[in-house]
Amino acid sequence: MSVVVHVPLGDRSYDIHIGQGLLKKSSQYLLPFLARPKIVIVTDSNVGPLHLTTLTGALSEAGIEYASLTLPAGEGTKSWKFLSETIDFFLDEKVERSDVVIALGGGVIGDLVGFATAILRRGVDFVQIPTSLLAQVDSSVGGKTGINASQGKNLIGAFHQPKLVLADIDILETLKPRDFLAGYGEVVKYGLLGSERFFAWLEKNGPSLAQGNIAARIEAVRISCQMKADIVERDETEQGERALLNLGHTFCHALEAATGYSDRLLHGEGVAIGCALAFETSARLGLCAQEAPSRLREHLRTMKIKTDIRDIEGDMPNAAKILSLMGQDKKVVGKQLNFILARSIGESFMTSDVSNKVIMAVIEDSMKSGAGS
Numbered sequence: 001m002s003v004v005v006h007v008p009l010g011d012r013s014y015d016i017h018i019g020q021g022l023l024k025k026s027s028q029y030l031l032p033f034l035a036r037p038k039i040v041i042v043t044d045s046n047v048g049p050l051h052l053t054t055l056t057g058a059l060s061e062a063g064i065e066y067a068s069l070t071l072p073a074g075e076g077t078k079s080w081k082f083l084s085e086t087i088d089f090f091l092d093e094k095v096e097r098s099d100v101v102i103a104l105g106g107g108v109i110g111d112l113v114g115f116a117t118a119i120l121r122r123g124v125d126f127v128q129i130p131t132s133l134l135a136q137v138d139s140s141v142g143g144k145t146g147i148n149a150s151q152g153k154n155l156i157g158a159f160h161q162p163k164l165v166l167a168d169i170d171i172l173e174t175l176k177p178r179d180f181l182a183g184y185g186e187v188v189k190y191g192l193l194g195s196e197r198f199f200a201w202l203e204k205n206g207p208s209l210a211q212g213n214i215a216a217r218i219e220a221v222r223i224s225c226q227m228k229a230d231i232v233e234r235d236e237t238e239q240g241e242r243a244l245l246n247l248g249h250t251f252c253h254a255l256e257a258a259t260g261y262s263d264r265l266l267h268g269e270g271v272a273i274g275c276a277l278a279f280e281t282s283a284r285l286g287l288c289a290q291e292a293p294s295r296l297r298e299h300l301r302t303m304k305i306k307t308d309i310r311d312i313e314g315d316m317p318n319a320a321k322i323l324s325l326m327g328q329d330k331k332v333v334g335k336q337l338n339f340i341l342a343r344s345i346g347e348s349f350m351t352s353d354v355s356n357k358v359i360m361a362v363i364e365d366s367m368k369s370g371a372g373s
Contacts (some may be wrong), residue, residue, distance in 0.1 A: 001019055001020060001214070001215070001218060002017060002018060002019025002020065002022070002218075003017075003018050003019065003218060003222050004016065004017055004018070005018065005222060005225040005226050005229055006229070007141065007142075007161075007229040007232060007233065008229075008233050009161060009232070009233065009236060012161045014161060014162060014163055014164055014165065015164060015165070016140075016141060016165040016167060016225050016229070017029065017164075017165065017166050017167065018136075018167045018169065018218055018221050018222055018225065019167075019168070019169060019218065020168065020169050020170050020214065021168065021170060022166045022167070022168035022170075023051060023054050023055055023058070023129065023166070023168045023170070023171065024054060024057075024058055025058065026055055026058045026059070026129070026166060027058045027059055027061065027062035027064060028062075029164060029166060030059075030062075030064070030100065030102075030127065030164070031062060031064075033100050033125065033127070033163050033164065034064065034099075034100060035096075035098040035099065036098075036099070037062075037063055037064045037065055038064065038065040038066065038067075038099065039059060039064055039065070039066050039099070039100055039101070039102055040066065040067050040068070040069070040089070040090060040093050040095055040099070040101050040102070041055065041056070041066060041067070041068040041069070041101075041102045041104055042068070042069045042070075042071065042086060042089070042101065042102070042103055042104065042105070042109060042112070042113045042116075043068065043069075043070055043071070043104040043105050043109060044070060044071050044072065044073040044074075044077065044105050044106075044108070044109050045070055045071070045072055045073045046073040047073070047104060047105045047106070047109070047131050048068075048070045048104075050131075050174050051104060051131060051171060051174075052068060052070075052104065055102070055104060055129070056068070067089075067093050069085075069086065069089045071085070071086070071109070071112075073108075074108065074261075074263070075108055075148070075256070075261040075262075075267070076261060077108050077109070077112060078108050078111055078112050078146070078147040078148045078154075079147055079148060080147065082112060083112060083115065083116055083147050086112060086113065086116045087116050087119075087120055090116065090117075090120050090124075091120075095120065095121075095124060096121070096124075097121045097122075097123070097124055098125075099124060099125070100124075100125045100126065100127055100163065101113060101116075101117050101124060101125070101126040101127070102126070102127050102129060103126055103127070103128050103129065103140075103162075104129045104131065105129075105130075105131055105132075105135070106130065106131055106132035106134060106135045106139075107130075107132065107134055107135045107138070107139035107140075107267065110128050110130060110135055110139050110140050110145075111139060111144070111145050111146055111147070111154070111157070112145075112147060113126055113145075114126060114128075114143070114144075114145030114146075114160050114162070115145035115146050115147060115156075115157050115158055115160070117145075117160060118145055118158040118159075118160035119158065123160070125162075125163045126160075126162055126163065127162055127163055127164045127165070127166070128140035128141075128162045128164070128165045128166070129165075129166045129168070130165065130166075130167055131168075131171050131174075132172075132175060132179060132183050133172055133175065133179075133180055133182075133183025133184060133186075133187070133221075133268075134182060134183035134185075134186050134267065134268045135183075136167040136169075136172075136183070136221050136225075137183065137186050137187050137190070137220070137221050137224035137225060137228075138186040138189075138224065138228065138245075140162070140165050140167070141165060141225055141228050141229065141232070142161075142228055142229075142232045142236075142242075142245075143159045143160055143161035143162070143232070143236070144157065144159060145157050145158055145159070145160050146158065148261065151328050152253065152257060152325075152328030153253045153256060153257065153261070154253075155328070159236065159237055167221055167225075169214060169217050169218055169221065172217060173212070177210075178266070179266065180210065181210065181268070181269075181303060181304065181305050182266035182267065182268030182269045182272075182305075183268050184206070184209075184210065184268065184272075184303060184305065185248075185268035185269060185270075185271040185272035185275070185300075185305060186224070186268050186271055187202065187220050187224055188202060188272065188275065188296075188299070188300070189245075189247050189248060189271055189275055190223065190224045190227045190228070191345065191346065192247060192248075192275055192279070192296065192342065192345055192346070192348065193244050193245065193247045193340070193342075193346075193348040194227055194231075194244070194346060194347075194348065195223075195227065195346050196344065196345045196346030196347075197346070198223055198227075198346075199299075199345050199346060201223075202220070202299070203299050203302075205219075205220075206299065206302070206303050207302070207303070210303060228245065231244070231245060243338070243340065243350050244340055244348050244349070244350065246340055247274075247275055247278060247340040247342075247348050248270075248271045248272070248273070248274030248275035248276075248277070248278050248340070249271065249274055249340075250274065250278075250326055250337070250338075250339055250340070251270070251273065251274035251277045251278065251326070251363075252267070252270035252271050252273065252274035253270070253325075253326075253328075254322050254323075254325035254326040254328075255270050255273060255274070255309065255312065255322065256270050257325045257328070258316055258317050258321065258322055258325055259312060259314070259316075264312060264313055264314055265306075265312050269305065269306045269312075272300055272305045272306055272307065273306050273307060273308060273309060273311070273312075273366070275296065276293060276296055276297055276300065276307050276308065276366075277308075277309075277362055277363070277366055278339065278340060278341055278342065279292050279293035279296050279342055279345075280293045280362050280365075280366070281339070281341060281354065281358060281359065281362050282341040282342045282343070284358055284361070284362065285341070285354070285358060287341055287342065287343055288341075288342050288343050288344050289344070292342065292344060292345050295345065296345070308366040308367075309322075309363065309366040309367045310366065310367050310368065316367065319360050319363040319364045319367065320360070322363050323356060323359055323360055323363065326359075336352045337352065337354075338350050338351065338352045339351060339352070339354050341354070
């Protein structure tokens, strides 16, 4: 069982294949893109031991030579240090402009490899093989690539579309429950920003999806990718509508910075909390009904996902510090922070008309035990 979502971007168009067993059959998808029978692969220390042999076995059977680089797992890999190491690897392997590089991993590897190929020889093709739910539904699609800076997340990067995305649903079976549910935070985001019908579908099917229902997983990934592809087609470089995909991310990125980009808070968990806070902000401003954030929190709790800042383990900085960290967000224009807020579940918009007083109150309440229920 497999489906295809097409991303129509003229001569940079590509397909997202979603289904079972794609990694074992990867060579048949890759061969049409190869000018010569050689591929280089970048993965990480978590993914490599689980899936690299399956990929290289498929390449060997097709007579494709390969070389691989395994980087440390974790958000810290999205840095200048490992970008430099990756590019050195490509140059040592004599990667040419007509070659193809594979990013085998989650969002960190996809972002890093995408950026490295964007700047190597002024642009080399790459293929995304996302191994996390978060990467399959979001970061592997749309061409946003980059690394983090000490000042904030994803502040250095480029738009560089992949040639192909292979989203093998079977790979999700190897994820730890926490990692899978973190990715689910991005799935929920799509319903919240543009489709109440999809959110209602998730309320009904989310539990079985988490328990391993293959058909539900394929459908959730398909809908998420289709929604993102539609938006990217209309606004590839985020001049307007594509910014809606950042729902929850302004809060999320500040919380990730506050936790040192550590395993205390996974990105998808931060997105889930950020979406809850964005809806809480919207309700307090009278933009949406109070039932909307309550409904969202109820679903996240049903799925056993973090909903508030107090759910993050360990000490957190005060609300003023978190607000300060939000000022490093990429959506700051003329020193004015833009927020993605909501009129209802399924209808989001961007605005800068939000007072710091309201944001501070939302943050403070989210940090208190028993708040936001």
